[in-house]
Amino acid sequence: MSAMQALIDVRESGAYLLMSVGGSGALRRHLAEMGLVVGKKVTVVQPASKLSGMVIFFQGQRLAISDEIASLLVVRPFAMDADTPAIALADLPLRQAGLIRTIKGDPSLRHRLMDMGLTKGTLVKIHQIAPLGDPIELAVRGYKLSIRKQDAAHVLVTEVTSDGDT
Known part of the structure; x- marks a missing residue:
C-alpha cells in the first residue's frame, strides 16, 4: 500500500481516504462545512495536470479542486485488501x-x-x-x-x- 501524499500529487484516478487537512483555521472550517474532514473517502475522477485542474467525486457530486486546496489535503489510497489481516x-x-x-x-x-x-x-x-x-x-x-x-x-x-x- 502506498504512503500518504498530498492530493495534488495523486496521478491515478481512484478512491482515497482523507488523512489530514492543512491550511488556516477559517479554511479548515470551510472545508469541514463542505464535508471534507479526516476519515472521509474521496474519489479522484481526474488528476491535476497542466491542461486542467483536479476533479473529485465526493458525497454524490463532482467538485473541481484548485491546486492550492489539493496541496493542503493529505490522502492515502483507500483499499480493503482481503489479504490484509483484520x-x-x-x-x-x-x-x-x-x-x-x-x-x-x-x-x-x-x-x-x-x-x-x-x-x-x-x-x-x-x-x-x-x-x-x-x-x-x-x-x-x-x-x-x-x-x-x-x-x-x-x-x-x-x-x-x-x-x-x-
Whole structure:
C-alpha cells in the first residue's frame, strides 16, 4: 500500500481516504462545512495536470479542486485488501486508527452499531479506554462515541498506521 501524499500529487484516478487537512483555521472550517474532514473517502475522477485542474467525486457530486486546496489535503489510497489481516476494534491500541471492514454478530447488534455511524469503510480511532478497560471511547465521523468492549469485539478493522500503510 502506498504512503500518504498530498492530493495534488495523486496521478491515478481512484478512491482515497482523507488523512489530514492543512491550511488556516477559517479554511479548515470551510472545508469541514463542505464535508471534507479526516476519515472521509474521496474519489479522484481526474488528476491535476497542466491542461486542467483536479476533479473529485465526493458525497454524490463532482467538485473541481484548485491546486492550492489539493496541496493542503493529505490522502492515502483507500483499499480493503482481503489479504490484509483484520483485527477486532476492541484489540486496537490506544490512539490507533483503523478502517472498519465488517461488523459481525446478530442483526440487532449490527443495526445498532451501524446506526451509531460504524459502517464499512469508516475511519475510527481509539480515543480513550476506561480505567477498567470498558467502555471504549472512539473518535468516528468527527464525534466521540463510547461503546462496550464486547460490542467493539464484533467490529473488524484494518489498522491504519501513521505512515499510511495498513
